[in-house]
Amino acid sequence: MVVPVDPTLEKPAVDAEWHRRLVYGDETALAEVYTAYGGLVRRVAVRVTRSPAAAEDVAQEVFAQLWSRPYAFDARRGSLRTWLSMLAHRRAVDWVRSEARHRKDARADDSALHTIPDAGPGPDETVVDRERSLLLHTALAELPQSQREVVHLAYFAGRTYRQAAVELGIPEGTAKTRLRSALRKLAESLADPPDPTLERGA
Structure with a gap:
């Protein structure tokens, strides 16, 4: 049975109960947390990565970490919602940085293959958006x-x-x-x- 979550205010008791069950390896607790906060985690990741596919990967990593290291969350220091949101943000920023490195390496490799500069169009808008997003979230961090x-x-x-x-x-x-x-x-x-x-x- 999925524990209902008030969309307006957090319930520390519910977070603490989920945490206790996760520590004991209760898979249904993970399913309940995913049902309650999976959408939030994906929204946070999409805002940073601008990629629904990447957001799904980030969500999987976030909940995998919650499952493998539930003790990393401390219900006394804040809500599970906030903790998952910030974890999703960090994972998404890591993804954007990784993509930026890959693209930079790819451009360097491509330049090495051409002796004549390519006077093609400017940077892809998606790349520019991601670079702006990275700057924003780096400043936020x-x-x-x-x-x-x-x-x-x-x-x-x-x-x-x-x-x-x-x-x-x-x-x-x-x-x-x-x-x-x-x-x-x-x-x-x-x-x-x-x-x-x-x-x-x-």
Whole structure:
């Protein structure tokens, strides 16, 4: 039987019970967690990778880790929903970085085969999107954990800042302040550097 999950607020008792059963190797507990949070994990992964197929791979890795290392989750430190969301994010960023390395190596190999530069079209839009996504999520990973948690809940788990405050056990004003500070830092990290030629008045 699948344990019902309130879509608005987390239930620490349910998380703790799932965790206890997973530690004891209860496969039905894994199925229940997947039913409850599989969609969330895939959504987080798709936003980072821009690839449904990659998101499925990430989801498999996330739940495989939960099954093989359930003790890595501590119900006293936060909800299972948040933990799975952040794990999915890290796995997805790893996938994007791996893809970027493969593409870079492939371009290098292709360039070595041509003595005359190819004046073809510019970079593939998908590659550009993934590079932008990597920059965003790399900047997100550099935020303090307290701010990163609020951003994850607000933009990946679909929470309002009030719901995030309840889940994290902090005042609403604190959640709102952390979210604003995080967004400001992300904007500064992702801002284009000034053009030196313009600064020189060229």
